[in-house]
Amino acid sequence: MAVPARGDHDARRRDVSQAVWEVLAAGGFGGLTLRAVAARMGASTGLLTHYFPSKKALMRYALEVAHEHTQVLDRFPAEGEGLPGLRAALLDVMPLTPEGAARNRVWVSFWDAALGDDELAAAELRRYERWRGMLRPHVDAALRRGQLPADADPDDVVATAAGFGHGLVVQALFDPARFPPQRQVKLVDDFVALLAR
Amino acid sequence: MAVPARGDHDARRRDVSQAVWEVLAAGGFGGLTLRAVAARMGASTGLLTHYFPSKKALMRYALEVAHEHTQVLDRFPAEGEGLPGLRAALLDVMPLTPEGAARNRVWVSFWDAALGDDELAAAELRRYERWRGMLRPHVDAALRRGQLPADADPDDVVATAAGFGHGLVVQALFDPARFPPQRQVKLVDDFVALLAR
Numbered sequence: 001m002a003v004p005a006r007g008d009h010d011a012r013r014r015d016v017s018q019a020v021w022e023v024l025a026a027g028g029f030g031g032l033t034l035r036a037v038a039a040r041m042g043a044s045t046g047l048l049t050h051y052f053p054s055k056k057a058l059m060r061y062a063l064e065v066a067h068e069h070t071q072v073l074d075r076f077p078a079e080g081e082g083l084p085g086l087r088a089a090l091l092d093v094m095p096l097t098p099e100g101a102a103r104n105r106v107w108v109s110f111w112d113a114a115l116g117d118d119e120l121a122a123a124e125l126r127r128y129e130r131w132r133g134m135l136r137p138h139v140d141a142a143l144r145r146g147q148l149p150a151d152a153d154p155d156d157v158v159a160t161a162a163g164f165g166h167g168l169v170v171q172a173l174f175d176p177a178r179f180p181p182q183r184q185v186k187l188v189d190d191f192v193a194l195l196a197r
Numbered sequence: 198m199a200v201p202a203r204g205d206h207d208a209r210r211r212d213v214s215q216a217v218w219e220v221l222a223a224g225g226f227g228g229l230t231l232r233a234v235a236a237r238m239g240a241s242t243g244l245l246t247h248y249f250p251s252k253k254a255l256m257r258y259a260l261e262v263a264h265e266h267t268q269v270l271d272r273f274p275a276e277g278e279g280l281p282g283l284r285a286a287l288l289d290v291m292p293l294t295p296e297g298a299a300r301n302r303v304w305v306s307f308w309d310a311a312l313g314d315d316e317l318a319a320a321e322l323r324r325y326e327r328w329r330g331m332l333r334p335h336v337d338a339a340l341r342r343g344q345l346p347a348d349a350d351p352d353d354v355v356a357t358a359a360g361f362g363h364g365l366v367v368q369a370l371f372d373p374a375r376f377p378p379q380r381q382v383k384l385v386d387d388f389v390a391l392l393a394r
Contacts, residue, residue: 109308115302128371163365163367163368173312174311194392
């Protein structure tokens with residue numbers, strides 16, 4: 001048997017990544033199994049065990065795939081520094097589109113897996129740190145520019161904004177009729193205005 | 198074989214409920230299986246299938262058990278109507294104690310199961326409605342008493358408070374070192390003060 005050309009290898013890797021993402025988007029981390037990924041690819045479970053010798057290896061890989069798919073794309077350009085930047089960063093994570101909803105479903109589903117596993121819980125802790133780290137420069141800029149009360153604690157403002165954002169994500173995922181995109185945007189706008197008051 | 202006395206039946210039912218709760222507290226809805234519940238009870242999986250003919254039946258029952266365990270206990274008496282009541286209602290759901298953390302782990306883990314199943318998603322939607330319904334009278338009272346800006350939309354204030362609360366719960370579950378109980382209380386206090394500003 002010929003050694004696969006380099007291009008074949010990369011193509012197969014893209015196939016695996018795509019199948020893992022589709023399984024995650026369809027059923028979350030709770031529905032992630034070698035069998036489901038193999039079925040998506042039209043491949044055998046045996047082939048998949050070549051890539052992922054254990055469920056844990058598959059989970060680790062899926063975490064990377066989910067991370068790639070949730071890189072912030074700067075979809076909401078901020079109209080200014082400080083609070084406008086915070087507003088844009090919050091809107092970036094909201095389930096305003098079907099793709100945004102799929103991304104959020106995947107992450108919310110990851111919390112169950114992560115709460116039961118020390119390694120995954122540590123990964124989730126770091127993910128939160130990263131997200132708060134993305135909000136932080138906007139809060140610092142808002143303080144510098146006098147857009148927030150001078151005695152506001154930036155760590156607390158960031159934790160409150162991160163909490164508000166994720167809590168709104170969860171409500172919107174379960175009740176899209178009551179939380180259509182325009183209401184999500186209004187709630188984010190009102191929240192940012194509240195911080196500034 | 199004699200028909201079990203009524204007391205035996207109730208005792209067995211309590212055993213099942215307790216075992217289901219222990220499995221949920223240990224591994225969330227993701228770890229809920231007939232086998233795990235049977236192992237907790239020291240019973241056979243066969244006995245459990247008598248109670249739960251399907252995984253779905255077990256999930257439905259576990260949802261009831263989780264609901265019973267998360268009834269609000271009025272642990273935080275409000276020092277006044279309106280915003281103090283809202284503060285107390287938010288503190289009631291925070292993971293301030295090991296029991297509070299266990300309750301929250303169970304509910305956060307349910308989101309994964311619920312996102313993949315229409316019936317469970319509908320149950321989660323109703324649970325959110327119930328929780329927002331519990332916050333609502335406090336927001337209405339705060340408006341009547343002039344503790345909130347007169348033009349505040351009560352539905353929006355409730356959704357923002359519910360979002361902030363659950364988002365803080367998730368951060369605290371994954372990062373208890375950074376979100377010890379006293380910081381959770383401070384963040385709730387600051388959030389309520391923000392609404393009042």
